[in-house]
Amino acid sequence: MSAAPQKTKAGAEKIDVTVSAVVPLNELVTRFEFRRTDGRPFPPFSAGAHTVVEMNDDGRTRLNPYSLMSDPADTSTYAISVRRDDQGRGGSLYLHTHVGVGDRLTLSYPVNLFPLDLRGRKHVFLAGGIGITPFMAMIAHLDRMGGAWELHYACRSKALGTYAEDLMQAHPTRAHVYYDDQNQRIALEDLLDGQPLGTHVYVCGPKGMIDWVHTTAAAHGWPDENVHSEEFLAPQPGTPFEVYLSRSDITIQVGESESLLEAIERCGVDAPFLCRGGACGQCETDVVEAEGTFEHRDHWLDDDEHASGKKIMPCVSRFDGKKLVLDR
Amino acid sequence: MTIQFNEETFRDDYSFRNSDWAIRRFPFPFHEDSYMYSVNMEQHQGGPEESVYEKRFDVDEHYVAEMQDRALVLAEDPLRCQSLPHMTLAGWDTLELIMVSKSEDSPDLFELHRDGDRWRWINKPMGIDHTFTFLDETTLPCGPLEYITRQAQGDFAVLDQRGDMLYMDAGMVTTQADWSLDFDIGMDFFEWHAPVPLANEMGIFKRALKFLLNVRQGSPARRLNWTMTVNPLLDTSPENYHKWGVQKSSLTPANIGAKQHLRVELQTFYRLPRSNGLLFPIRCYLIAFQDLVTIPKWGRRLHRVVRDLPEELADYKGFIANRPLMLDYLGQYDDGLPTSPGVWPDLETEPPLQT
Numbered sequence: 077m078s079a080a081p082q083k084t085k086a087g088a089e090k091i092d093v094t095v096s097a098v099v100p101l102n103e104l105v106t107r108f109e110f111r112r113t114d115g116r117p118f119p120p121f122s123a124g125a126h127t128v129v130e131m132n133d134d135g136r137t138r139l140n141p142y143s144l145m146s147d148p149a150d151t152s153t154y155a156i157s158v159r160r161d162d163q164g165r166g167g168s169l170y171l172h173t174h175v176g177v178g179d180r181l182t183l184s185y186p187v188n189l190f191p192l193d194l195r196g197r198k199h200v201f202l203a204g205g206i207g208i209t210p211f212m213a214m215i216a217h218l219d220r221m222g223g224a225w226e227l228h229y230a231c232r233s234k235a236l237g238t239y240a241e242d243l244m245q246a247h248p249t250r251a252h253v254y255y256d257d258q259n260q261r262i263a264l265e266d267l268l269d270g271q272p273l274g275t276h277v278y279v280c281g282p283k284g285m286i287d288w289v290h291t292t293a294a295a296h297g298w299p300d301e302n303v304h305s306e307e308f309l310a311p312q313p314g315t316p317f318e319v320y321l322s323r324s325d326i327t328i329q330v331g332e333s334e335s336l337l338e339a340i341e342r343c344g345v346d347a348p349f350l351c352r353g354g355a356c357g358q359c360e361t362d363v364v365e366a367e368g369t370f371e372h373r374d375h376w377l378d379d380d381e382h383a384s385g386k387k388i389m390p391c392v393s394r395f396d397g398k399k400l401v402l403d404r
Numbered sequence: 405m406t407i408q409f410n411e412e413t414f415r416d417d418y419s420f421r422n423s424d425w426a427i428r429r430f431p432f433p434f435h436e437d438s439y440m441y442s443v444n445m446e447q448h449q450g451g452p453e454e455s456v457y458e459k460r461f462d463v464d465e466h467y468v469a470e471m472q473d474r475a476l477v478l479a480e481d482p483l484r485c486q487s488l489p490h491m492t493l494a495g496w497d498t499l500e501l502i503m504v505s506k507s508e509d510s511p512d513l514f515e516l517h518r519d520g521d522r523w524r525w526i527n528k529p530m531g532i533d534h535t536f537t538f539l540d541e542t543t544l545p546c547g548p549l550e551y552i553t554r555q556a557q558g559d560f561a562v563l564d565q566r567g568d569m570l571y572m573d574a575g576m577v578t579t580q581a582d583w584s585l586d587f588d589i590g591m592d593f594f595e596w597h598a599p600v601p602l603a604n605e606m607g608i609f610k611r612a613l614k615f616l617l618n619v620r621q622g623s624p625a626r627r628l629n630w631t632m633t634v635n636p637l638l639d640t641s642p643e644n645y646h647k648w649g650v651q652k653s654s655l656t657p658a659n660i661g662a663k664q665h666l667r668v669e670l671q672t673f674y675r676l677p678r679s680n681g682l683l684f685p686i687r688c689y690l691i692a693f694q695d696l697v698t699i700p701k702w703g704r705r706l707h708r709v710v711r712d713l714p715e716e717l718a719d720y721k722g723f724i725a726n727r728p729l730m731l732d733y734l735g736q737y738d739d740g741l742p743t744s745p746g747v748w749p750d751l752e753t754e755p756p757l758q759t
Contacts, residue, residue, distance in 0.1 A: 125680070
């Protein structure tokens with residue numbers, strides 16, 4: 077129709093925030109709390125949602141997604157908990173080493189790719205390490221709404237058990253913590269066996285844990301729709317490569333520690349995105365021509381699409397070869 | 405401007421009328437001289453002043469009368485408003501979105517005063533001043549979705565999003581173009597669209613679903629849809645087809661200008677923040693042919709669109725039997741001159757009808 081046509085920038089609707097607290101939780105994890113710079117309340121969000129944090133790292137824009145872990149009903153504050161990744165491309169390191177109280181950042185509106193199934197009569201949460209963060213918001217939400225839940229949380233050690241002590245203290249019968257260094261393991265099969273009809277299971281953690289939960293639940297006859305997972309993929313560094321963007325008619329270089337999407341943005345080409353983690357499908361891009369090998373790392377395209385060489389998700393996937401032309 | 409609310413009916417004596425203001429701001433849906441389906445979505449971030457796109461929820465001269473008509477429909481058939489048990493939070497989301505938007509966009513008509521969870525809502529046109537506790541259903545006379553949509557023009561479908569699919573799990577539907585909430589409740593996106601011809605083969609629904617799943621908080625979207633209605637009926641439901649279906653055969657060359665209406669839906673899409681559901685308001689605008697042809701560009705264009713529309717679409721939209729009569733009438737307002745691109749009336753630049 078284009079009644080009143082408007083070009084809205086991809087990834088528009090951002091929120092300017094000021095860091096209101098920086099709370100180191102242990103050797104690796106720090107919580108960052110934000111207030112809106114304009115003093116207004118934040119929009120409410122649904123438990124499980126993430127925000128994309130925009131950082132200006134010495135002229136270079138970094139965009140990293142983090143689960144919102146504050147109470148969704150508290151519109152005065154948004155909080156994220158960030159695990160320092162010394163091997164990563166630097167977003168978490170930047171937050172840990174450069175961002176302090178009073179600093180300004182930009183957040184995207186919340187996006188939820190890991191929502192609660194509101195039909196659930198009971199919710200069982202399985203967390204591994206920093207995967208605890210979305211469950212912090214879910215627990216706050218269910219406590220307010222009177223929902224039934226239990227948490228099983230595996231972490232490396234007491235010292236690295238982010239929020240583990242707090243959770244056990246606040247919810248002694250519902251929160252269960254397992255320490256790897258004490259050889260404690262989640263008894264998943266027993267756990268899945270004893271659940272009432274209408275229970276939903278949610279897992280957030282390393283890929284191995286997610287696969288383990290899906291496989292075990294399926295083997296125990298759980299319907300797929302009742303098992304939910306979220307794995308944030310961080311773009312991995314890789315060999316630099318060159319891409320020709322046919323619609324924009326420019327050739328760009330993708331550096332070792334930036335994603336293809338970041339390189340496209342750096343060169344001033346407007347590209348859609350949402351999760352920046354290979355899950356939402358928003359940045360799907362058509363391949364016009366390719367001589368080489370794709371390194372597909374997304375969850376969005378199916379195996380056939382990966383094999384076809386006709387599509388790529390530039391937020392996490394890369395390319396190794398002589399020539400790549402994208403419709404962008 | 406201050407709105408004068410009409411005293412009018414959408415049934416029996418059909419006293420519904422559009423003022424000149426309402427005619428000029430009518431959301432004419434055809435941006436060119438022909439029509440075919442498309443995923444014609446755009447951002448819903450305002451629009452030209454006084455247009456129906458300007459505010460998040462447009463309030464016009466028909467507001468009070470439309471709410472009276474909705475109350476009559478609900479009194480006869482309470483199943484026009486339903487909400488599956490897991491959709492109560494989405495109902496509160498809807499109430500919050502509408503109250504906040506209306507009080508910010510039309511402060512002369514609506515006020516919202518919030519003190520924590522204690523909310524006071526003032527709706528001046530309907531004479532409501534109510535204090536309640538947010539998220540506490542016992543403080544409202546009915547569920548949150550029903551409460552607020554008895555005070556908001558248009559139908560509301562509330563969709564739950566689960567596993568890359570949308571489900572019609574709640575709604576308030578009294579001004580619909582021949583579909584039934586009671587029939588569709590609980591259906592997924594492809595199931596409730598199954599009756600629409602051609603579009604599925606064109607891959608429209610797959611693309612539309614992908615778009616809708618990605619509608620973001622803070623970035624609502626909109627599109628237009630249209631059909632034809634004989635007499636200014638809001639409630640053209642399957643439940644009442646026996647009452648309104650027969651009226652389609654009451655058209656004559658003498659009465660068609662007054663009786664035949666173009667019916668346009670302004671559909672908007674909002675991500676609901678607390679429930680992660682999707683709110684789909686469907687706002688119905690009606691205009692009599694005789695009023696529409698007072699805009700020369702629209703008269704020319706509507707004739708060409710109706711004339712060239714594929715059979716399947718004219719049949720699906722329910723006017724294939726009346727198409728010859730419509731073309732005889734509309735043909736009088738098409739002098740063959742070219743029309744300017746876009747939907748606006750362009751009264752200053754488009755030539756008057758040449759006779």
